[in-house]
Amino acid sequence: MTxxxxxxxSAFELAAKISRREIKAxxxxxxxxxxxxxxxxxxxxxxxxxAEDLLAAAEMVDRSLDAGEKSGPLAGVPIALKDNLCTLKxxxxxxxxxxxxxxxxxxxxxxxxxxxxxxxxxxxxxxxxFAMGSSTENSAFGPTRNPWNPNxxxxxxxxxxxxAVAARMCxxxxxxxxxxxxxxxxxxxxxxxxxxTYGLVSRYGLVAFASSxxxxxxxxxxxxxxxxxxxxxxGPDAKDSTSWPQTPPxxxxxxxxxxxxxxxxxxxxxxxxxxxxxxxxxxxKAVDFFRGHGxxxxxxxxxxxxxxxxxxxxxxxxxxxxxxxxxxGVHYGHRTAHAEDLIDLYAASRAEGFGPEVQRRIMLGTYxxxxxxxxxxxxxxxKVRQLIKADFDHAFKACDVILSPTTPDxxxxxxxxxxxxxxxxxxxxxTVTCNIAGIPGMSLPCGFSPSGLPIGMQLLGPLFSETxxxxxxxxxxxxxxxxxxxxxxxx
Ligand code: GLN
Numbered sequence: 388m389t390x391x392x393x394x395x396x397s398a399f400e401l402a403a404k405i406s407r408r409e410i411k412a413x414x415x416x417x418x419x420x421x422x423x424x425x426x427x428x429x430x431x432x433x434x435x436x437x438a439e440d441l442l443a444a445a446e447m448v449d450r451s452l453d454a455g456e457k458s459g460p461l462a463g464v465p466i467a468l469k470d471n472l473c474t475l476k477x478x479x480x481x482x483x484x485x486x487x488x489x490x491x492x493x494x495x496x497x498x499x500x501x502x503x504x505x506x507x508x509x510x511x512x513x514x515x516x517f518a519m520g521s522s523t524e525n526s527a528f529g530p531t532r533n534p535w536n537p538n539x540x541x542x543x544x545x546x547x548x549x550x551a552v553a554a555r556m557c558x559x560x561x562x563x564x565x566x567x568x569x570x571x572x573x574x575x576x577x578x579x580x581x582x583x584t585y586g587l588v589s590r591y592g593l594v595a596f597a598s599s600x601x602x603x604x605x606x607x608x609x610x611x612x613x614x615x616x617x618x619x620x621x622g623p624d625a626k627d628s629t630s631w632p633q634t635p636p637x638x639x640x641x642x643x644x645x646x647x648x649x650x651x652x653x654x655x656x657x658x659x660x661x662x663x664x665x666x667x668x669x670x671x672k673a674v675d676f677f678r679g680h681g682x683x684x685x686x687x688x689x690x691x692x693x694x695x696x697x698x699x700x701x702x703x704x705x706x707x708x709x710x711x712x713x714x715x716g717v718h719y720g721h722r723t724a725h726a727e728d729l730i731d732l733y734a735a736s737r738a739e740g741f742g743p744e745v746q747r748r749i750m751l752g753t754y755x756x757x758x759x760x761x762x763x764x765x766x767x768x769x770k771v772r773q774l775i776k777a778d779f780d781h782a783f784k785a786c787d788v789i790l791s792p793t794t795p796d797x798x799x800x801x802x803x804x805x806x807x808x809x810x811x812x813x814x815x816x817x818t819v820t821c822n823i824a825g826i827p828g829m830s831l832p833c834g835f836s837p838s839g840l841p842i843g844m845q846l847l848g849p850l851f852s853e854t855x856x857x858x859x860x861x862x863x864x865x866x867x868x869x870x871x872x873x874x875x876x877x878x
Contacts, residue, residue, distance in 0.1 A: 392418065393410060393414065393415050393418035393419075394418045394419055394421075394422050394555040394558075395555060395873065396558070397558070397607070397608045397609050397611065397612050398461065398464050398466075398558040398559045398607065398608070398612045398615060398616070399609075399611050399612055399615050401415060401463070401464055401558055402460060402461055402462060402463070402464050402505075402615075405448070405452070405462055405463040405464070406452065406458055406462060406463075408452060408453070410463075411445075411449050411463075412445040412446070412448040412449045412452070412462070412463030412507070413442060413445045413446055413449055415445065415463055415464070415465060415558075416441050416442050416444075416445035416463075416465055416507060417442070419441075419465040419509055419555075419556060419557055419558070420436075420438055420441065420442075420509075422554065422555050422556045423436060423438075423509065423510075423556045425876065426534070426554045426555075426556055426876065427554075427556060429532065429537055430531060430532050430534055430537065430550050430551075430554055430556075431513060431528075431529060431530065431531050431532060431547075432467070432512055432513060432531050432541075432546075432547040432548075432550040432551035432554065432556055433467070433509075433510045433511065433512055433513065433547065433551065433556070434470045434478075434480060434482065434510070434511045434512065434513050434528060434547070435470070435477045435478060435510050435511045436509060436510035437476060437477060437508060437509065437510055440476060440508070441465060441507050441508065441509055444507045444508075445463060445465075445507055448462050448463040448505060448507070449463070458505055459503060459504035459505035459506075459619075460504050460505070460615065460618065460619060461501065461504040461505045461506040461615070461616075461619060462504075462505030463505060463507065464505065464506050464507065464558050464559070465506075465507050465508075465509045465557050465558055466501060466506045466507065466508060466509065466557050466558060466559050466560060466561070467508070467509050467510055467511070467512045467547075467548055467551045467552075467556070467557040467559075467560040467561075468498065468508060468510075468511050468512065468548075468560065468561050469511070469512050469514055469518075469545050469547065469548050469560070469561055469562050469563055470482055470511035470512055470513065470514055470547070471514060471517070471518055471563060471593060471594040471596075472495045472497065472498060472511075472561060472563070472592060472593055472594075472603070473491035473493060473494060473495045473498070473592040473593075473594065474491060474494055474495070474498055474508070474511065475491060475492070475493060475494050476508065477490070477510075477511060478490055478511070479491045479511070479594065480511075480527075480528075481514065481516060481517045481518070481594050482513055482514045482515065482516050482517075482525075482526035482527055482528055483516045483517055483527050483740065483741065483742065483745065484527045484721055484739070484740050484741075484742070485714050485719075485720040485721045485737075485740030485741055486594075486714070486719075486720055486721075487527070487721065488721075489719070489720070491592070493592060494592060495589075495591060495592020495593055495603075496589040496591040496592055496624045496626060496627065497561060497588060497589065497592070497593075497603050497620045498592065500619050500620050501561075501616075501619060501620065504619045506619075509551075509556065509557045512531075512545070512547030512548045512550075512551055512560060513526050513528060513529075513530075513531045513546065513547030514526060514543065514544045514545060514546065514547055514548075514568075515543040515544035515546070515568075515744070516741070516742045516744060516745050517594070517596055517707070517711065517745050518544040518545075518563055518565060518568055518594075518596045519544065519596065519707070519744050519745055519748055520543045520544050520744055520811065521542060521543045521544070521567070521568075521571055521804075521811050521812075521814035521815060522540035522541075522542065522543045522546065522799075522801075522804065522805070522811065522814075523540060523541055523542070523543040523544065523546025523547060523550075523572070524540060524543070524801065524802075524805050525543070525544075525742060525744045525745075526547075527742055530546075530801060531546045531547045531550050532550065532801070533550065533553075533575060533576060533798045533840075534550050534553045534554035534576065534874040535553070535576065535577065535798070535839060535840055535841060535874045536798065536838075536839070536840060538800050538801060539575075539798035539799060539800055539801065539840065540575070540798055540799060540800070540801055540803075541553075541572050541575055541576050541798070542571045542572030542573075542574065542575035542576065542794075542798065542814075543568060543571070543572055544562075544563075544565075544568040544572075545560075545562030545563065545564070545568045545569055545572050545580075545606060546572045546576075548560035548561065548562045548572070548606045549562070549572035549573055549575065549576040549578060549580070549606055550572075550576055552576070552578045552606050552607065552608060553576040553577055553578050553873075553874060554874060555873065558608070558612075559605060559606065559607040559608065559612050559616055560605075560606045560607075561603055561604070561605060561606065561616075561620070562580065562603070562604060562605075562606045563593055563596075563601055563602065563603050563604075564580075564582035564601075564602050564603075564604055564818075564822065565596050565597050565600045565601050565602075565703060565822060566597075566600065566699050566703060566815045566818060566819040566822050567793075567814070567815040567817075567818025567819060567821075567822070569581065569582050569604045569606060569830075570582055570793050570818050570821075570828055570829065570830035570843070570845060571793060571794055571814060571815065571818055571830070571843075572606075573606055573793070573830040573831075573843060574793035574794050574830045574832075574841065574842065574843020574845075575794065575797065575798040575840075575841065575843070576798075576841060577832045577835075577841030577843075577869070577870075577872065577874075578606055578607060578608060578832065578870070579605075579606070579607045579608070579609055579610055579612070579613050579829065579830065579831045579832070579860070579870065580604065580605070580606045580607075580613075580829060580830045580843075581604045581605050581606075581607075581613045581617060581827070581828075581829040581853070581856075581857075582602050582604045582821065582822070582827060582828045582829065583602050583603075583604050583617065583621060583827050583853060584602075584631070584825065584826060584827045584850050584851050584852075584853065585599075585600075585602055585629070585822075585825035585826075586629050586630055586631040586825075587602070587617075587621050587622075587630075587631055587635060587827070587851065587853070588602055588603045588604065588617075588620050588621050588630075589603075589620075589622075589623075589624030589626065589627040589630045590602070590603065590627050590629065590630075591624055591626035591627045591630075595706075595710040596703070596706070596707055596710065597702065597703040597704075597705075597706035597707055597710070598629075598706055598710065599702070599706060600699075600702070600703060600706070600822040600823070602822070603620065604617070605617055605620070608870060609864055609870045610642070610831060610857055610860040610861040610864045610870075611639070611642055611643075611861060613829065613857060613860075614638035614639045614642045614857045614861075615638075615639055617635075617638050617853060617857075618635075618637060618638050618639055621635040621638075622634060622635050631851075635853075636854055638853060638854060638857055641854070641858060642857060642858060642861050643861065643865075644858060645680075645858070645862045646855060646858045646859050646862060648681055648682070648683070649677075649682050649683070649787045649788060649855075649859065650682070650683045650684075650685055650785065650786040650787050650788075651674070651677055651682045651683070651684050651685070651786060651787070651788050651789075651790050652685050652686070652687035652782055652783075652785060652786030652787075652788070652789045652790070653674065653684060653685070653686055653687065653789075653790060653791070654687050654688065654689045654692065654782065654789055654791055655686055655687070655688055656688065656689050656690065656692040656693065657689075657692065657791040657792065657817055658670075658791075658792075661795050661813070661816070662792060662795050662796075663795060663796040663797070665797065665836045665837065665842065666792045666794070666795065666796060666797065666836075666842050667792070668834075669833050669834030669835075669842040669844070670790070670791070670792050670833065670842075670844055672833070672834065673790070673833045673834075673844050673863065674790060676863065676866065676867075677790070677863070680862075685785055685786050687782040687785050687786055687789065688778075688782070689775075689778040689779065689782055689789075689820065690778060691771060691774045691775045691778050691820075692775075692778070692816075692820055694771045694774070694775070695775060695816065695819045695820040695823060696812055696813065696815065696816055696819060697768070697771070698768040698771040698772055698775065698819075698823060699815070699819040699822070699823060700751065700812055701751075701755045701764050701765060701767075701768035702765070702768050702769070702772065702823070703748070703752075704748040704749070704751040704752030704755065705752040705755050705756050705764075705765050705768075706752070707745075707748050707749065707752050708748070708749045708750075708751075708752030708753045708756065709752070709756075711741075711745070711749055714736075714737065714740060714741070715733045715736060715737060716732055716733065716735075716736025716737070716740070717732070717733070717736075720736065720740055721736055721739060721740035722736050723735035723736045723739050744808070747808065755768075772823050772824075775820050775823045775824055776823070776824045776825075778820075778824075779820075779824045779826060779847075779849070783848075783849045787848070787852075787855060788846055788847065788848050788852070788855060788856065788859055789845075789846070789847040789848070790844060790845070790846055791817055791844070791845045791847070792817055792842075792843070792844065792845060793817060793818065793830040793843035793844060793845040794814060794817065794818075794843060795813070795814070795816060795817065797836045797838070797840035797841065797842060798840050798841075817845060818845070821847055825850065826847055826848065826849060826850055826852075827847070827848055827850070827851070827852060827853050827856060828845055828846065828847045828848075828856075829845070829846050829856050829857075829860060830843040830844065830845050831843065831844055831846070831860045831863065831864060831870070832844075832867075832869035832870050832872075833863075833867070833869060834869060835869070835872070841869075844863075846859060846860055
């Protein structure tokens with residue numbers, strides 16, 4: 388067997404080799420920059436690349452390791468950050484004209500923690516504007532393409548991060564997930580994506596979309612890397628009042644210990660109409676695998692799933708309409724050059740700065756919160772939220788983990804859904820309820836379609852069950868090679 392090239396190593400393997408001095412951090416940085424050079428003109432995963440800083444930081448890592456200094460668990464590992472995570476370096480644009488020139492005066496907590504662990508930032512990745520979308524086509528800077536087939540979307544909104552990891556332009560990346568934006572692009576790009584329990588990872592420095600749903604999480608080559616990155620980013624943070632105050636466990640410790648006898652629930656509502664036969668087939672094969680290894684497979688019901696999209700598309704836009712009020716050309720963001728008076732300045736700045744999907748969400752949210760409609764929409768959606776939470780509580784009495792498809796179908800062609808917001812919203816049908824309930828969810832590769840596009844399986848668990856999800860996913864992954872496949876460079 389030939390040695391895998393540096394950019395093909397997992398983050399875990401790369402970190403080990405760098406710390407053992409088998410690979411120099413500078414060489415790893417060059418390997419990834421070469422990948423960016425050869426791939427990103429086609430894929431457009433990045434909004435900004437920090438080549439010089441990356442190389443300078445890598446040299447520092449080498450120097451400090453050569454001097455025998457103690458290093459962090461990610462020393463020398465090149466990573467990418469979704470461009471809605473605040474970084475002192477460069478711009479934080481949210482792929483919006485509104486924030487095209489915005490420079491954050493601070494690093495997000497996750498960024499601080501990654502840097503302290505020794506990770507090096509390759510650049511900031513493209514997203515649907517303000518993380519609103521499922522294809523990364525809503526970026527003001529042009530779409531990202533799927534490395535498995537550049538005519539297809541990478542999913543969204545963390546499509547840039549997913550494509551960068553899949554195309555080996557970074558060892559791992561961070562994304563954010565409000566209704567599926569880590570798991571859905573992970574599925575469509577054939578990588579692992581984890582949305583942690585709400586509160587497990589600090590949101591300080593994540594540009595807010597819908598604050599009661601947003602979570603930051605890792606997007607990685609394999610499950611062990613997801614555990615490694617979660618170890619670094621999870622844990623209490625005084626700067627985020629919603630962060631969970633307890634110290635999280637070591638997610639790597641038992642990652643290779645197969646889980647004890649588990650009951651895996653299949654929610655019947657996730658296997659009905661609209662699920663593509665090729666996705667269904669791959670998921671059922673995975674179910675057979677678990678059954679063959681002693682898991683008890685039970686059918687569960689999440690009866691309010693069918694209200695998930697409706698509730699999400701009231702709650703998320705409502706919160707967004709409030710969070711995005713600050714971008715008015717005065718407090719923050721693009722300011723129009725042509726305004727007659729103050730009101731006109733606000734209106735024109737917002738009309739020029741926000742793209743069509745963001746404007747649609749602001750209008751939906753403002754409407755849902757307006758007096759006279761609040762009870763009919765927002766309040767009702769909050770009630771549905773409780774029912775969805777109760778569905779999961781009930782289901783987790785009958786099973787330990789829920790297994791489902793991550794998405795109804797594989798990646799679609801660019802433009803296929805961009806004229807039809809509802810069709811785009813339905814991409815999230817299997818992912819939104821997890822955010823609504825606040826529980827953890829992850830997607831991992833479980834096959835390919837006949838046309839060669841990746842398929843993802845979703846695992847959901849009760850609050851703070853990341854350890855179980857990761858161990859179960861790792862058990863599956865070590866018996867399969869889906870995560871080792873990589874897209875061709877010339878597709
Ligand atoms: N696709 C969903 C939306 O457009 C979810 C986005 C996300 O998780 N950030 O809102």
